[in-house]
Amino acid sequence: MTTTTFALGGDLTVNRLGFGAMRLPMSTFDGPTRTPENGIAVLRRAIELGVNHIDTAAFYARGDVRANDLIREALAPYPDDLVIATKVGPLPGPDGHPSAQATPDQLRALVEADLTALGVDRLDVVNLRVGGMSGPGGESVAERFTVLAALREEGLIRHLGVSNIDAAQLAEARAIAPVVCVQNPYADDLALLAECEAAGIAYVPFFLLGGGLTPLDTTRLEKVATRLNATTAQVQLALLLATSPTLLAIPGTGNLAHLEENMAARDLVLTEEDVAELRG
Known part of the structure; x- marks a missing residue:
């Protein structure tokens, strides 16, 4: 039987099917701006449907429509069981996309900006996102993660995670401070998923539909x-949740009907035969 909850960091129990806020201000980074009223309605309905884990970031924004502002306006004062995970590191590049990276001495200001925007005294989870728009690996995370670890010691952050990293970067971060989640593109990295499962670290994939750990046969x-x-x-979401008890799904949408469809996947039960057929 697929477990429905996960203890993030050992002390924050979240439903494994959560919500990603990236698409609240816009459908894509190049897409049209959505209205704030739309985002507020989607967030409030998500909570009604049982979401208690929201993934967000300051760079989820288009003009004056910002995901963090929408979350605060829609949901504050926050439900006691709501966990909001944010991420810092990316900065706007020349094209406006979050392709540049913050230096270590810029991270405090980014964390403080998230505290203000979300209207909280302490952030539940802060992920260090590295690599810009490129894939995982190829650079040290130590200096930047050390800054976040210090902010955690100050009490501004409850838990830390890492995003867009490989196994070496995860080990580098874990040598500095506890890591409670890894947020990575959902590609063929079974070894990293297995490492997270063994260590009790949540694996939180983004771009999670359209194949998962192995491409799914359409037929x-x-x-x-x-x-x-x-x-x-819905079947893809159910399959992801059946993959590992460590995996947390955060499908994002700015559409109420799409939200309802996604959340209904929580009640979809796949048999062993279904999983075997889907995996081929």
């Missing part, structure tokens, strides 16, 4: 979805 996916009277997206 088999549609066959299982039809048999279960579900959408293919």
Whole structure:
């Protein structure tokens, strides 16, 4: 039976199907701006549907429409069980995309800005996102993670995570301070997922639909979805949750109907035969 909750950091119990805030201000970084009223409605409905883990970032913004502002306006004062995870590191590049990276001495200001925008005295989880728009690996995280570890010691952050990293970078971070989650693109990294599971670290994939750990055969996916009277997206979400008890899904949307569809995947039960068929 698939577990429905996970103790993030050992003390923050979250439902494994959460919500990603990236698409609240815009559908994509190049897409049109959504109205604040739309984002507020989606967030409030997400909480009604049982979401208690929201992933966000200051760079989830388009003009004056910012995900963190929407979260505060829609949900503050926050429910006691709500966990808000944010990330710092990326800065806008010349094209406006978050392709540049903050230096270690810029991180405090980014953390303090998130505290203000979200209206809290302490951030539940802060992920250090590295690598700009490139893939994981290739650079040290030690100096920047040390800064965040110091802010955690000050009481500004409860737990730390890392994002867009490989196994070596994870080890580097864990030597400095406890890591409670890894937020990575959802690609073929079974070894890193297994390491997280063994260590009790949450694995929080982004861009999680469209293949997962291994590309899904469209015909088999549609066959299982039809048999279960579900959408293919719901089947993919259910399969992700069945992959590992450590995995937390954070599908994002700025559409109420899409939100309802995503959250319904929580109740979708895949048999061992379904999983075997989907994995081929």
